[in-house]
Amino acid sequence: MAKRIGRTVRDLRRENRTAVLQRLYFDGPMSRLALGSAAGLSSGSVSNVVAELLAEGLVEEAGSLGADGGRPRTLVRVAADRGRLIGVDVGETRVRVELFDLSMTELARAERPLPGHGRRSYDVGVVAGHILDGITEVLGAGLGAGGVLGSGEVLGAGASLGPSWGPGPGGGHGSRAELGSGELLGVGIGVPGIVEHTADGPLVHGQTIGWDAVPLERLLRASGRLPAHVPLFVDNGAKTLGQAEMWFGGGRGARSAVVVLFGSGVGACVVTDESERGRAVEWGHLTVRVRGRRCRCGGLGCLEAYAGAEALLARWREEGGRPPHGADEEAALTAMLAAAHPADGGAPDPVAARVLEETAEYLGAGLADLINLFQPERILVGGWAGLQLGTRFLESVRRHALDHSLRYPAARVRITLGRLGPDAVTVGAATLPLAAFFARGGYRAPAGSPAPAPAWRAALGTRMAGTAPAVGGTAE
Numbered sequence: 001m002a003k004r005i006g007r008t009v010r011d012l013r014r015e016n017r018t019a020v021l022q023r024l025y026f027d028g029p030m031s032r033l034a035l036g037s038a039a040g041l042s043s044g045s046v047s048n049v050v051a052e053l054l055a056e057g058l059v060e061e062a063g064s065l066g067a068d069g070g071r072p073r074t075l076v077r078v079a080a081d082r083g084r085l086i087g088v089d090v091g092e093t094r095v096r097v098e099l100f101d102l103s104m105t106e107l108a109r110a111e112r113p114l115p116g117h118g119r120r121s122y123d124v125g126v127v128a129g130h131i132l133d134g135i136t137e138v139l140g141a142g143l144g145a146g147g148v149l150g151s152g153e154v155l156g157a158g159a160s161l162g163p164s165w166g167p168g169p170g171g172g173h174g175s176r177a178e179l180g181s182g183e184l185l186g187v188g189i190g191v192p193g194i195v196e197h198t199a200d201g202p203l204v205h206g207q208t209i210g211w212d213a214v215p216l217e218r219l220l221r222a223s224g225r226l227p228a229h230v231p232l233f234v235d236n237g238a239k240t241l242g243q244a245e246m247w248f249g250g251g252r253g254a255r256s257a258v259v260v261l262f263g264s265g266v267g268a269c270v271v272t273d274e275s276e277r278g279r280a281v282e283w284g285h286l287t288v289r290v291r292g293r294r295c296r297c298g299g300l301g302c303l304e305a306y307a308g309a310e311a312l313l314a315r316w317r318e319e320g321g322r323p324p325h326g327a328d329e330e331a332a333l334t335a336m337l338a339a340a341h342p343a344d345g346g347a348p349d350p351v352a353a354r355v356l357e358e359t360a361e362y363l364g365a366g367l368a369d370l371i372n373l374f375q376p377e378r379i380l381v382g383g384w385a386g387l388q389l390g391t392r393f394l395e396s397v398r399r400h401a402l403d404h405s406l407r408y409p410a411a412r413v414r415i416t417l418g419r420l421g422p423d424a425v426t427v428g429a430a431t432l433p434l435a436a437f438f439a440r441g442g443y444r445a446p447a448g449s450p451a452p453a454p455a456w457r458a459a460l461g462t463r464m465a466g467t468a469p470a471v472g473g474t475a476e
Helices: 010-029 032-039 041-057 124-144 216-222 237-248 309-318 329-340 350-373 384-404 405-414 423-439 455-467
Strands: 061-067 073-077 085-092 094-101 108-115 183-191 194-198 203-204 211-214 232-236 256-262 265-274 274-281 378-382 414-417
Touching: 010 032, 010 041, 010 073, 010 414, 010 423, 032 041, 032 073, 041 265, 085 124, 085 232, 085 237, 085 265, 085 423, 094 124, 094 423, 108 124, 124 183, 124 216, 183 237, 183 423, 194 232, 203 216, 203 232, 232 237, 232 423, 237 256, 237 265, 237 274, 237 378, 237 423, 256 350, 265 350, 309 329, 309 350, 309 384, 329 350, 350 378, 350 384, 350 405, 378 384, 384 414
Parallel strands: 085 183, 183 232, 256 378, 378 414
Antiparallel strands: 061 073, 085 094, 094 108, 194 203, 203 211, 256 265, 265 274
């Protein structure tokens, strides 16, 4: 029953602003002439939009470009200091929070460890507290460094993170709809597990960490420390990593890619023509061995039971490996790599070397499934464990992946390490509010007033209420 709904002048204006902001952000600085061609807009439209954005301070002049025999062309770019973004990585060993400006320059960071493993480490209240404390810490550091987040900030319990938000693109223009200098555009959070987006907010289904339909946003807002006017976004951590690599890292220019998050567990984000923003897939719970090892999810034979850092270290211990007493996962993995490949040229530990090679084969077989299913141009391996294992391990993974793949997709895929480092999930999480900012054309998020219900809902509400089956029941 879908049909095309006509766009208003306001819609067109917002779309033009979005096109200009995105092109300047990813390809700027640019002249107005080059911007028109890149954004697909007329010179008049570009001039009008750039004039608006300059007046609002969202873009700024950035020198000039000489022209043969003509006037120099003034370059413009997005003003990096005009807004702030927060990215949060709810990892499996720590919660990391980072504050960025619009150029993705890190302004402050905070970390809270999650010691040990198991359900107690991932108590929802503890994790939510770490997120809120981290946000308070980085905002305080940002203010100390001269950042301006709006009037009336009071960090800590009951914090106010900026002035009241004016109407967005649907509610007029002028100073109250424009972004103030250095204001917080929003908070993005990357989490392990499946994120279900519902009308009442996101629910996190993190089976490996004991989370069952956790309303994370609702819990954070209920604390009173994250005001309603600050946009909050929650998504899968592998998906945020994928968006970061596609926007800024090894995925730039690719039409299709798979970005692998290899940490304590494993996950992936698949980017295709049909899903340009990426889709998280629970790749770590692909069955690679029937009746195999028990996975943290409760299943048998999952890839994560053989290839995640936690499982890799467990297998090394089971076969006689001895990581340093009291070492965390990162230190233990470092010790295992040193045992398998001694820096002094000594004899390698055969157990460590064998477990690493078996892990490379499992990962390679898992990548081959992704290659055969999605036929990507690139596969990028990121996450702290994937990057720590490095290029030598990746060569072995690549060999096994190509051995298990069909010839045609194997011949056109390139498998490399991610380029944004072990903290890329926080960068990706910060792109969630940035993407929403672009989609709004650079306007503030609209005030949180509920949209009016359509007439049919009011007319038929009583009828539907009287005939709906009870929850858990069946319709007659």
